[in-house]
Every structure is written in structure tokens, then in C-alpha cells.
Amino acid sequence: MVKRLLRRNETYLCFVVIAFCATVTAVNPAFFTLQNFFDLLHDSSGSAILAVGFLVILLSGGIDVSFPAVAIMGQYIAVKALIALHVSSLALALAISCGVGLVFGAVNAFFISFFNISTLIVTLGTSGLFYGAMLQVLGSAGVYASVLPNCFKVFGRTNVFQLKTLTGSSYGLSVFALVLAGVVILSWIILRRTLLGRVIYAMGGNMEAVRRSGVNIRAIQFFMYCYMGLLAGVMGVMSGSLIQYSDPTYIVDTELLPVLAGVMLGGASIMGGAGTITGTLLGMALIALLEKNLVLLGIPSYWDQFFVGVVLVVGVSVTHIQRRIRGRRQLSLLRE
Amino acid sequence: MNTKRSNNLTLLVLFVLVSGVMVVSLPTIFPSLRNMQNMGRQLPEYGLLALANMLAMITGGIDLSVVSITSLSGVLAGLVLSSYQTIGLPTDLTIGIAIAVALCAAFLCGIFNGALVAFAGVPAIIATLGSNGLFLGVAVVLTKGAGIIGFPPAFLFFGNGNVLGIPTQFLIFVVVASLVGLLLNKTTQGFRMVMYGTNPLVSRFSGINNEMVVVKTYILSALLSGIAAIIMISGVNSVRPGYGSDYLLLSVLIAVMGGTDPAGGFGTTLGVVLAIFVLQVLQSGLVILGFSPFFRKSAFGFLLLLIVVFQFYRSRYFQLRLSSAAAREKLQV
Amino acid sequence: MADNVLEVKHIFKAYQGVQALRDVSLSVGRGEVHCLVGENGSGKSTLIKVIGGVVAPDRGEIVIGGRAHARLQAIEAIREGIQIIYQDLSLYPNLSVSENISLNQMIEKGVRLTTRKKMQALAAKGLEEIGETIDLDERVENLSIARKQIVAITRALTQGAKLIIMDEPTTAITRGEVEHLFSVISGLKARGISIVFVSHKLSEVFEIAESVTVLRDGNKVGDYPAAELDDAKLTFLMTGQSFTSSPYRFDETRRGEPPLLEVRGLTKTGQFTDISFSLWPGEILGIVGLVGSGRTEVALTLFGLNSRDAGTILMDGKPVDVKSPEEAAKLGIAYLPEDRLNQGLFVARAIGDNIVVTILKSLLSRLRLIDRPKRREVENRWIERLKIKTPTAAAAAFGLSGGNQQRVVLAKWLATEPRVFILDGPTVGIDISSKSNIHEIIRNLAEHGMAIVMISDEIPEVLRNCNRILVMRKGRIEREIRNVHEMTEERLFDVVTARRPEEVQ
The missing domain is CATH 3.40.50.300 (P-loop containing nucleotide triphosphate hydrolases)
Known part of the structure; x- marks a missing residue:
């Protein structure tokens, strides 16, 4: 049992996360508080949801770089629609945002499954096409808090429960954490308990064999890319609610690299077939900690980027050098 | 062979078509000298990065760190340039040093990427994603997150000057693109890159030093980014880490549109240069016609999908012809 | 022959004008081990694909268990109990043994929800039936090729195979493993399962098969009882020529x-x-x-x-x-x-690229660039010397x-x-x-x-x-x-x- 644990990437990642937390706490005890933890969850749940969706695609051997565009489109279209309709309904906002995500995902899946084009290229193309079209039609003006439909503001501030600090200010666990938990459980069930999930893993291992098994690969591709779109739609609404502002140029530049980095650190293979939800969440946690908590160590925030880079480079190098050494023993350095 | 040529032909037709539409709809403005110069000024920045990604893709890799390398080399060159009044060296020498520093920095970045891919065995897409963060991080730390301004006026020649009415950076681009073409068609490194990209295992069994080929590829790709950095900071007379981040996906997109196979082994300089021209004509035309930059983005995405779908049908056609030829041959023997 | 599991009658198949199969018939009895031999390009793989429903024949019919099909779908073939084990085995390297054995069966049955335990139970039962033990949780990529073969056979059996077609199963395993494989096959035979064994290794054919069907250039040469054949005769049947050569003498x-x-x-x-x-x-x-x-x-x-x-x-x-x-x-x-x-x-x-890849340095001009005329000369010289059949050095080796x-690989070195x-x-x-x-x-x-x-x-x-x-x-x-x-x-x-x-x- 211990041996199995020690073979797993997640175990080491867990150590790194704990070590990081210990270091920060030693320097600045303000880190190790429930409040800081809750804040971190509030800020990072959205990215973690994207990462889980991205993992599903990666497991099948694909890649999807369109999710930031999907998220922001879902959010902005939902905000604009709600303003135009003069309603403030979270359900409607989510329905619109997720609907945008589903359509987007279906278009991606269409190009991928019917034309057999590289998934990277397809998602690069569709995100440019749709995102540009949306901005052309709807404009690119940000929607400020004063105009933002109330449901977003409420959603961003709602807590599951409230606590009070020693100084008397109140804080709580955001509903975002519940949304994340829901997504994690659903995705875990899909990947671990359904045949679909096993087939997704199998696709990343040997696509040709899956094809021969008679399974409807096209349907699975539609499912995966739509699922990613759906999660991006949810994240879009959460992101707008978090910052209480809807800027159509926001998520596009900021989410792609951290999510990719987190999933990679979590031990998922870019070739598909390997990776776990636990690893992905740990990887995202490490990225979030690095991005948001270096300040507590007294390091100026302009160092953030540098440390994220160092961790990513070291993390992936160690994994791959390990794999290479293991491979060399079996004379498979000949396998490129 | 045929596929390569016909892809370039498609792009040429597309180029003529798009140019034709622009000339017809904007008969006075589009073909004007001013517009030509403008296009010549804009295209080299991302054009060089697209060539950089083409080289990486030919070996079956990708270079996601091109923009960060421009940031890092730009910042280092900027630090030298902005101190031209304090260090008291002749201006020309300072500029020379700045360019050398930028290219050296790019060179080192290239070695770093190459080592990660070749020796640590990290897939290029993750390796360069990581180094992308790292290089940008170093650049941000060097400037403490701020920008650098105030370069010697003579330096602005690279990004704003003309030679015989032709923008300097366009001339630089033409020279560099020709060198890249020469590299791929006429040098051992170019030949080995293509062979390595086609099948790394066969390449190893053919006595090719795979690691050296890969490291050199990423050095070349980084050097192209370094040259882009000089043009870029000269053009805007300042440097800010992260400037031009839009160019990253654009450079990948152009490389693919130019007929480079992301799986490795195939790609031509001419194809990529044609793709750059198509995009530039489209971009300038749409700006003059009053379309927003967003529409341009949309049009690029559409074009990319159009071309890859077209490539899909064409390759299927060629495959049919090839396989029937192969079958016929086999039955004859 | 009412007891035939499979009967293929007068199959024709052409690819873009090239006749891959011409009036080929084949019948396999219950519990029979049948060998299909022929050179590369003789139509063996096309015939397998026709039987497996992967390729539709132009003419002819396939009779399985007494029912005739003009055109068989892949999924129908599986339902009728025909399983093809390709040379690459079609396993999922990143999944466990139990998942590999049970996954396809679950796909076929349209199962949606599953657990590790259910998959393990299925796999354990399948392995037990052929008397093999393999760690169910081991990832398949860590197994030897022979063990992987056992996994593939078990998977075929659990999907209700009545006829298993194995494509070149012995090329990559050791002699001892071949014998083990043959003993497994005898076990299957005893249970009434038929095996079609596709091979080009001549000596093995005699060891396991009862009858042999020989193909040449898309035509069926004939059916022979294995006992009547020997190496020389089979070679003659497969190629239409006999070969004799003297041993190499070294001074x-x-x-x-x-x-x-x-x-x-x-x-x-x-x-x-x-x-x-x-x-x-x-x-x-x-x-x-x-x-x-x-x-x-x-x-x-x-x-x-x-x-x-x-x-x-x-x-x-x-x-x-x-x-x-x-x-x-x-x-x-x-x-x-x-x-x-x-x-x-x-x-x-291109063929030429392949030839010069090892000697690039000798082709450089004084400017350190590759000299095209020199290159062409070298390419053509080797094509001529080794009699490589191609109109031009620029044609793809494909x-x-x-x-x-x-010959191109020889020329390269x-x-x-x-x-x-x-x-x-x-x-x-x-x-x-x-x-x-x-x-x-x-x-x-x-x-x-x-x-x-x-x-x-x-x-x-x-x-x-x-x-x-x-x-x-x-x-x-x-x-x-x-x-x-x-x-x-x-x-x-x-x-x-x-x-x-x-x-x-």
C-alpha cells in the first residue's frame, strides 16, 4: 500500500503543497487561517473547474485551448442578455452561459470528429472565430458593478456558512466551493464509475483499438467537448460574480496557461491516457498558492510569474526524467 | 512533393484573391505607398515568430515561449539602451551591445528549451509552456513589473526607419526568411530537422545526433524571437514584459496555415511567408474598411478552419492516389 | 458440412482497380485449427478484414453458423462470435488487465455504469476458463508480449468467440512462449472453438494446423491437409517457384x-x-x-x-x-x-532523402551547403546499383x-x-x-x-x-x-x- 502510494505522482505533489504551506506559515502565521483558506477557494474554484474539464479532454489524447474564450463568451453574453431583458435570474444566466458552452463544444467536436483535424488547431481556430465575432457584435465595453445584474453580485457574495474572526469581521465558505465539489464528484463518477470514463482513458492509450472495439467515438468526442464547454460556461458566470465586473477581455489572457500548468503539474500526460482528478486539484492548488500567497512571504508580486515558471519547469522535468530513466532500463530509449 | 507545392499554390491563390478584393474595394487607399509601408512595418514582428514556430513544428515540436523570449531579450536590450546617457559609451556601440545582449539572451533561452526537450525528454508543448512562464518571470523581475522607456533615437531606425522607401524591419524580415529557407533546403541541420521530424527513431538509427538537432532547432527559433524583440522595442520605443502576447497563438496559427505539419516533418518557408502575407493583407484591408480588431480575429479563425478542412480533403485525395499506386506496384512485383 | 462455423464463398474484392481477392472460398469447421498462408500482398489481410466485417466484399457471401451475409458489419461479426486478434493486439496499454479484458464486452453489451470489482470479476472468470493467472491490477504495458497475447485471447473469449482469427501471433515471442500459446490453442480447440492462424513462418504452420489454405496474388491456390505439406512444397505453392542456392563459401x-x-x-x-x-x-x-x-x-x-x-x-x-x-x-x-x-x-x-541521410557531409559544397547535382548523382547511382524499382529518386519510399x-535501407548504409x-x-x-x-x-x-x-x-x-x-x-x-x-x-x-x-x- 505504502509502496503504491510512493509510486504515485500525487503523493509527491501533496508533500510539495504541504511543505509550501509550512514555509509560508513559518514566515507569516497569517497564512494558516481558515479565512485565508476560504478566500483561496473562493478565488480559485473557477480555475479548478476549468482544469477538471481540461483533464477529461487531455485523458482522451486531445487538447482544448478554446475554454477561456468559451468562459468569457458565456459570461458576457449572459450579462448582456440579462441586462437587455431587465431580469436578474442566476438560473437564466447559467442556462445562457452553459448553452453558449455547449454550442461551442459541439462545433469543436464537429470539426475534430468529422475532419480528423488536430484538436489544438481546431480549438485555436474556433476560439478566434467565435470570440472575435462576439466582440464584433456585442462590443468590448466592460460592464461595471453598478450595471451588473444583481444575481451575479449575490452569487459572488453568498456563503454556505458564516464565521467571525477574533477581530470581529465576518467571513465564510463561498458557494463556489460547493459548485467545485459538485463538478469534482460528477467528473469523478464519469471517469471512474462509467464505461464512458474508461473508454476516455482507453482512447488516450490506444485510439486504434478503441476504434476497432465498435464504440461510437464521435459520440464520445461530442460528449467530452460539450462537457468542457458546459464547465467553461459555469466558470464564466462564477468569474463575473467573483470580480463583480464583466470584462470581455478578461479570462482570455489569464486562464489558459495556469490551467494547463496546473493539470500538467498534476501528472496528466500530454499524450493522453494518464492523469487523475486528485492530481489535477493538487496541481491547481499549488499554482493558486504560488500566485496568491507569495506576498505573504514578503516577496513582491512581480516575482509570482517567475516562481510559477520555476515550479512548472522543475515539476515536469522531474516527472519526465524519471520516466526516461525507467524507460532506459528496458532499452526503450529507442522508443521516441 | 505534390502536396507541398499544391499547398503553396492554394495560399498564392488566396493571397491574390484577398489582395484583389482589397484593391477593388479600396482602389486608392489599399495599393498606396503608405499602406504598403504600414504593412511592411507590421508584418515582421509576428512573421518572425511564425517562422520560429515553423522550425519547432518541423521537428514535431512547438515553441510556446517565443513571446516570452522576445520579452526577456527586449528587456535586457532595453536596460542597456535606456542607460545610453549614463554609461557614456558611443551611441552606436551601445546599440551594438544591446543587440548582442538581446541575441545572447535568446541564444541561452534556446539552449534551455532545447535541453528540456532533448535531454530531459519533456514534450515540447509542456517544456516551452513552462519556460514561457520562466522567461517572462525573469523579464518581469528585471523591470520590477514596470516598462522601460527612453532609447537612443538612432536605435529607432530598426523599427521606424526606411531604406529606399522600404521599412527597415521588412528588409530584415526578407533577409531572415531567405536564410531560413536556405537553412531548410540546403544545410545539413535543415535536412536533419526534417528527417528527425518525420521519424525520430529512424533518424537515430541513421546516425543522426537527435539531441543536437533538437537543441539547435530551439536555438534557431529563439534567435528569430530575439530579432523580433529588437524590431518590436525599436518600433514602440519602449519595452514592457508581456508585450505582444497576442502574437503567440497567431504565430502557431500562421505556421499551420502555411502548411507546416504540427506532427513534424513537413513545412516550407515559402508557405509560411505566403500565409503571413495573406494575413497581413486581410488585416490591413479590414482595418481600412473599418472593421474592428475583433472581426479580424474572427476572420483569422475562420481562415484557419477553412484551410485545415481544405487540407483534409486534399490529403484524402492524395492518399487515395498514393495507395492505389502502391497496391498496383505490389501486385506487379 | 453442416458443422462449419464459417464459410466464405467466392469472394471478390478490388481496391481502385487492383484485384486484391479473386474468387476466394474458405471454410472452417467447428474446433478446427486452420492456417491461412501467403506472401505479403497475397490477399491474406484483405480476407481477414472481409470476414471481420471491416471491409465489404464486391461479390460473394459469408456464411456464419448457417446464415448468409452479403455484407457484414463489424459489430455483427462480433455478435456472430468472430474475433480478430491483430498483430498489434489492440490492447489499451494504460489500463489494467481486468479493464482490458472486460471493456470491449461491456461496450458491446451497452453497459453504462461499472465498478472495478465488476470488471475484475469478469476478467477473473475469463482467465480461469483458460487456466491462466495474471495480476488483474497490473497495467498491460508492463506485461510481456506473450502475456499480452493471453489477455487478448481472454478478451476474445469473454466476448463469446466461436472463431478466433490470429494475425501473425508468433513473430514476436520466444519458442517457449509459442509452445505455451499452442497449448492454450489446443485447450480452445477442445472446447469447440475454431482458430484461423495467419502466418508466414512456414515451420510453425505444420505444427499446429490441421488444414492449410494458400493464397497467392489474390487467388486461392488450394486447401491442403497440413500433414501433406513440407517446407519446400509450401514455398512452391506460395510463390509459384522453387528456390535452390548453394551455401556461401568463405576463403x-x-x-x-x-x-x-x-x-x-x-x-x-x-x-x-x-x-x-x-x-x-x-x-x-x-x-x-x-x-x-x-x-x-x-x-x-x-x-x-x-x-x-x-x-x-x-x-x-x-x-x-x-x-x-x-x-x-x-x-x-x-x-x-x-x-x-x-x-x-x-x-x-523521398527515396533519395533516405539514401543521402547518412552521408550529408560528403555532399557539401565549399559554402557548406548541400550540392544538389552531387546529391542527385549519388541518389541515382545507388538506385541503379541496387536496382531499386522507381521512376525517380523523388518518389516517396511509401x-x-x-x-x-x-534495398533503400541497404543503400543508405x-x-x-x-x-x-x-x-x-x-x-x-x-x-x-x-x-x-x-x-x-x-x-x-x-x-x-x-x-x-x-x-x-x-x-x-x-x-x-x-x-x-x-x-x-x-x-x-x-x-x-x-x-x-x-x-x-x-x-x-x-x-x-x-x-x-x-x-x-
Whole structure:
């Protein structure tokens, strides 16, 4: 049992996360508080949801770089629609945002499954096409808090429960954490308990064999890319609610690299077939900690980027050098 | 062979078509000298990065760190340039040093990427994603997150000057693109890159030093980014880490549109240069016609999908012809 | 013949005007082991695909269990109990043994929800039925090829197979494993399951099959009881020609000269131990041994692709350290790998590119650029010398037949003017008729003073072309055979497989 644990990437990642937390706490005890933890969850749940969706695609051997565009489109279209309709309904906002995500995902899946084009290229193309079209039609003006439909503001501030600090200010666990938990459980069930999930893993291992098994690969591709779109739609609404502002140029530049980095650190293979939800969440946690908590160590925030880079480079190098050494023993350095 | 040529032909037709539409709809403005110069000024920045990604893709890799390398080399060159009044060296020498520093920095970045891919065995897409963060991080730390301004006026020649009415950076681009073409068609490194990209295992069994080929590829790709950095900071007379981040996906997109196979082994300089021209004509035309930059983005995405779908049908056609030829041959023997 | 599991009647199939199958019929009885043999391109794989419903025939019908189909869908074939095990086995390397066994079955039944336990139960039951034990949680990529085969067979059985078609199942496994596989097959036979065995390795055909169907050029040559066939007769049926050749004679007086290559005490833990031999110019030295005997590993060490723990390699009496293929090439050592399509040839590239890749440096002009006319001249010279059938050097290697492709790989290395040429499986996957041409080229090279090492699975090939043979087993040189012309195929086969250990002593 211990041996199995020690073979797993997640175990080491867990150590790194704990070590990081210990270091920060030693320097600045303000880190190790429930409040800081809750804040971190509030800020990072959205990215973690994207990462889980991205993992599903990666497991099948694909890649999807369109999710930031999907998220922001879902959010902005939902905000604009709600303003135009003069309603403030979270359900409607989510329905619109997720609907945008589903359509987007279906278009991606269409190009991928019917034309057999590289998934990277397809998602690069569709995100440019749709995102540009949306901005052309709807404009690119940000929607400020004063105009933002109330449901977003409420959603961003709602807590599951409230606590009070020693100084008397109140804080709580955001509903975002519940949304994340829901997504994690659903995705875990899909990947671990359904045949679909096993087939997704199998696709990343040997696509040709899956094809021969008679399974409807096209349907699975539609499912995966739509699922990613759906999660991006949810994240879009959460992101707008978090910052209480809807800027159509926001998520596009900021989410792609951290999510990719987190999933990679979590031990998922870019070739598909390997990776776990636990690893992905740990990887995202490490990225979030690095991005948001270096300040507590007294390091100026302009160092953030540098440390994220160092961790990513070291993390992936160690994994791959390990794999290479293991491979060399079996004379498979000949396998490129 | 045929596929390569016909892809370039498609792009040429597309180029003529798009140019034709622009000339017809904007008969006075589009073909004007001013517009030509403008296009010549804009295209080299991302054009060089697209060539950089083409080289990486030919070996079956990708270079996601091109923009960060421009940031890092730009910042280092900027630090030298902005101190031209304090260090008291002749201006020309300072500029020379700045360019050398930028290219050296790019060179080192290239070695770093190459080592990660070749020796640590990290897939290029993750390796360069990581180094992308790292290089940008170093650049941000060097400037403490701020920008650098105030370069010697003579330096602005690279990004704003003309030679015989032709923008300097366009001339630089033409020279560099020709060198890249020469590299791929006429040098051992170019030949080995293509062979390595086609099948790394066969390449190893053919006595090719795979690691050296890969490291050199990423050095070349980084050097192209370094040259882009000089043009870029000269053009805007300042440097800010992260400037031009839009160019990253654009450079990948152009490389693919130019007929480079992301799986490795195939790609031509001419194809990529044609793709750059198509995009530039489209971009300038749409700006003059009053379309927003967003529409341009949309049009690029559409074009990319159009071309890859077209490539899909064409390759299927060629495959049919090839396989029937192969079958016929086999039955004859 | 009411008891036939499968009957294929008068099948025709053409691809873009090329007739791949012409009026081919085949019937397989219940519990029968049937062999399908033919050269590459004879239509074997097309026929399998027709039976599996992957390819639709142009004419003819397929009768399964008494029901006739003009056009069979892949999923129907599976439901009718036909399972094809392709050479690559179609397993999922990143999934566990139990998942591999149970997944396809669950897909077929349309199961949606599952647990590890359910999958394990299914897999355990399947393995038990054929009396095998494999760790159910082990990832398939960590298993040996023979174990993977067992997993694939178990998967086929749990899907209700009545007929299992195995495509070249014995090419990559050791003799002992082949015997194990055959015992598993006998077990299946006893349960009334039929097996179609597709092979081009002649000797095995007799061992397991009851009847043999021979294909040639898309035509059926005929059905024969296995007992009536022997090697020579089968070769004749498959190729339409018979081959005779005299053994290669080496001028033994040359052994007075110092050897060109000397290997002393070469050892790598876990791969090979204490390998020593010498090689003289003009020799063709055969190395035979089962897969896993360490023969390829030794060759890779000489070529700089594998390290060594101990021992020395000498060229012209001087110790050399070969660290990479590049250095090997400089020393005059060339290596033709066994896996032509993945290691030897850039299939997607031009024939000319393939030929000059090893000698780029010699093509440079004074400006250090590749000189095109020089390049063309070299390419055309080799195409002509090795008689590679192509209209132009610019044609892709993809379109060539196996024999011509192998000539391109030979040309690639001959261009470096090697002094020692190691050939690992020089005629693997090549038609019998082209084989003798390749052999002729090799013997010609040796006659002109090149030292050749020929590693091969095929005992007749080694016997006919080598003047000296080393037999390797379990990483050691078991025996050196100098008087090759006195050796028979049967005796060498027994030495290699250690069937009669007393004779080896």
C-alpha cells in the first residue's frame, strides 16, 4: 500500500503543497487561517473547474485551448442578455452561459470528429472565430458593478456558512466551493464509475483499438467537448460574480496557461491516457498558492510569474526524467 | 512533393484573391505607398515568430515561449539602451551591445528549451509552456513589473526607419526568411530537422545526433524571437514584459496555415511567408474598411478552419492516389 | 458440412482497380485449427478484414453458423462470435488487465455504469476458463508480449468467440512462449472453438494446423491437409517457384590475416554476458537465437545504441568506444534494423532523402551547403546499383514494395562505405521471391571484402548464406558452428531452441 502510494505522482505533489504551506506559515502565521483558506477557494474554484474539464479532454489524447474564450463568451453574453431583458435570474444566466458552452463544444467536436483535424488547431481556430465575432457584435465595453445584474453580485457574495474572526469581521465558505465539489464528484463518477470514463482513458492509450472495439467515438468526442464547454460556461458566470465586473477581455489572457500548468503539474500526460482528478486539484492548488500567497512571504508580486515558471519547469522535468530513466532500463530509449 | 507545392499554390491563390478584393474595394487607399509601408512595418514582428514556430513544428515540436523570449531579450536590450546617457559609451556601440545582449539572451533561452526537450525528454508543448512562464518571470523581475522607456533615437531606425522607401524591419524580415529557407533546403541541420521530424527513431538509427538537432532547432527559433524583440522595442520605443502576447497563438496559427505539419516533418518557408502575407493583407484591408480588431480575429479563425478542412480533403485525395499506386506496384512485383 | 462455423464463398474484392481477392472460398469447421498462408500482398489481410466485417466484399457471401451475409458489419461479426486478434493486439496499454479484458464486452453489451470489482470479476472468470493467472491490477504495458497475447485471447473469449482469427501471433515471442500459446490453442480447440492462424513462418504452420489454405496474388491456390505439406512444397505453392542456392563459401586462408572486428568479453547485466567473437573481411557471420536471447542487444551495443558494462570492442586490433551511431558510422560499422518501417526507413520521405541521410557531409559544397547535382548523382547511382524499382529518386519510399524498401535501407548504409555491416532480420516481411535478390546483394558485398553479421530468425536463411554461425541463448554464445554445410535445418533448430540439451553439451 505504502509502496503504491510512493509510486504515485500525487503523493509527491501533496508533500510539495504541504511543505509550501509550512514555509509560508513559518514566515507569516497569517497564512494558516481558515479565512485565508476560504478566500483561496473562493478565488480559485473557477480555475479548478476549468482544469477538471481540461483533464477529461487531455485523458482522451486531445487538447482544448478554446475554454477561456468559451468562459468569457458565456459570461458576457449572459450579462448582456440579462441586462437587455431587465431580469436578474442566476438560473437564466447559467442556462445562457452553459448553452453558449455547449454550442461551442459541439462545433469543436464537429470539426475534430468529422475532419480528423488536430484538436489544438481546431480549438485555436474556433476560439478566434467565435470570440472575435462576439466582440464584433456585442462590443468590448466592460460592464461595471453598478450595471451588473444583481444575481451575479449575490452569487459572488453568498456563503454556505458564516464565521467571525477574533477581530470581529465576518467571513465564510463561498458557494463556489460547493459548485467545485459538485463538478469534482460528477467528473469523478464519469471517469471512474462509467464505461464512458474508461473508454476516455482507453482512447488516450490506444485510439486504434478503441476504434476497432465498435464504440461510437464521435459520440464520445461530442460528449467530452460539450462537457468542457458546459464547465467553461459555469466558470464564466462564477468569474463575473467573483470580480463583480464583466470584462470581455478578461479570462482570455489569464486562464489558459495556469490551467494547463496546473493539470500538467498534476501528472496528466500530454499524450493522453494518464492523469487523475486528485492530481489535477493538487496541481491547481499549488499554482493558486504560488500566485496568491507569495506576498505573504514578503516577496513582491512581480516575482509570482517567475516562481510559477520555476515550479512548472522543475515539476515536469522531474516527472519526465524519471520516466526516461525507467524507460532506459528496458532499452526503450529507442522508443521516441 | 505534390502536396507541398499544391499547398503553396492554394495560399498564392488566396493571397491574390484577398489582395484583389482589397484593391477593388479600396482602389486608392489599399495599393498606396503608405499602406504598403504600414504593412511592411507590421508584418515582421509576428512573421518572425511564425517562422520560429515553423522550425519547432518541423521537428514535431512547438515553441510556446517565443513571446516570452522576445520579452526577456527586449528587456535586457532595453536596460542597456535606456542607460545610453549614463554609461557614456558611443551611441552606436551601445546599440551594438544591446543587440548582442538581446541575441545572447535568446541564444541561452534556446539552449534551455532545447535541453528540456532533448535531454530531459519533456514534450515540447509542456517544456516551452513552462519556460514561457520562466522567461517572462525573469523579464518581469528585471523591470520590477514596470516598462522601460527612453532609447537612443538612432536605435529607432530598426523599427521606424526606411531604406529606399522600404521599412527597415521588412528588409530584415526578407533577409531572415531567405536564410531560413536556405537553412531548410540546403544545410545539413535543415535536412536533419526534417528527417528527425518525420521519424525520430529512424533518424537515430541513421546516425543522426537527435539531441543536437533538437537543441539547435530551439536555438534557431529563439534567435528569430530575439530579432523580433529588437524590431518590436525599436518600433514602440519602449519595452514592457508581456508585450505582444497576442502574437503567440497567431504565430502557431500562421505556421499551420502555411502548411507546416504540427506532427513534424513537413513545412516550407515559402508557405509560411505566403500565409503571413495573406494575413497581413486581410488585416490591413479590414482595418481600412473599418472593421474592428475583433472581426479580424474572427476572420483569422475562420481562415484557419477553412484551410485545415481544405487540407483534409486534399490529403484524402492524395492518399487515395498514393495507395492505389502502391497496391498496383505490389501486385506487379 | 453442416458443422462449419464459417464459410466464405467466392469472394471478390478490388481496391481502385487492383484485384486484391479473386474468387476466394474458405471454410472452417467447428474446433478446427486452420492456417491461412501467403506472401505479403497475397490477399491474406484483405480476407481477414472481409470476414471481420471491416471491409465489404464486391461479390460473394459469408456464411456464419448457417446464415448468409452479403455484407457484414463489424459489430455483427462480433455478435456472430468472430474475433480478430491483430498483430498489434489492440490492447489499451494504460489500463489494467481486468479493464482490458472486460471493456470491449461491456461496450458491446451497452453497459453504462461499472465498478472495478465488476470488471475484475469478469476478467477473473475469463482467465480461469483458460487456466491462466495474471495480476488483474497490473497495467498491460508492463506485461510481456506473450502475456499480452493471453489477455487478448481472454478478451476474445469473454466476448463469446466461436472463431478466433490470429494475425501473425508468433513473430514476436520466444519458442517457449509459442509452445505455451499452442497449448492454450489446443485447450480452445477442445472446447469447440475454431482458430484461423495467419502466418508466414512456414515451420510453425505444420505444427499446429490441421488444414492449410494458400493464397497467392489474390487467388486461392488450394486447401491442403497440413500433414501433406513440407517446407519446400509450401514455398512452391506460395510463390509459384522453387528456390535452390548453394551455401556461401568463405576463403578460409584469409583467416591468417588479422580480424577486422573483435569483440572480447562484452557484457551488459540482464541482457548479455561474456560475448566474444572475431570477424574477418569477406565473412558472413550468422547469429541465431530466439527473441530475447540478447542478439539484437549485442548488435545495438556495437552500433552505439546500447551501453555495455564490461568488455572491449576492437577494430583493426585497436580498442574503440562506440557511443553513438554517428561514431559507429565513422568507424565503418553500419546496422540495418529489424523493424524496417519504424527504425530503418523514413517511409514518408523521398527515396533519395533516405539514401543521402547518412552521408550529408560528403555532399557539401565549399559554402557548406548541400550540392544538389552531387546529391542527385549519388541518389541515382545507388538506385541503379541496387536496382531499386522507381521512376525517380523523388518518389516517396511509401509506395515501394517491401523488397525495394529494404534495398533503400541497404543503400543508405552502403553509401557510407561500411567495413562491417550488421543486418538484423534483413528479409523480415519480404516476399520469398525478393528475398533471394536481397541475399544475392549481401553475398556480393561479402565477396568484395565487406564483413557481414547476419542476425535472423529464419534458420534456412542463415544456413544458406552464412559461412559461420553463432548460436545465442539467454544472453550467452552457446555454440559456434564452423562447418555450416554439414548442418541441417532440423539440427540447428534443435540447438537454437535447446530441445535436446544433451546434443548441445
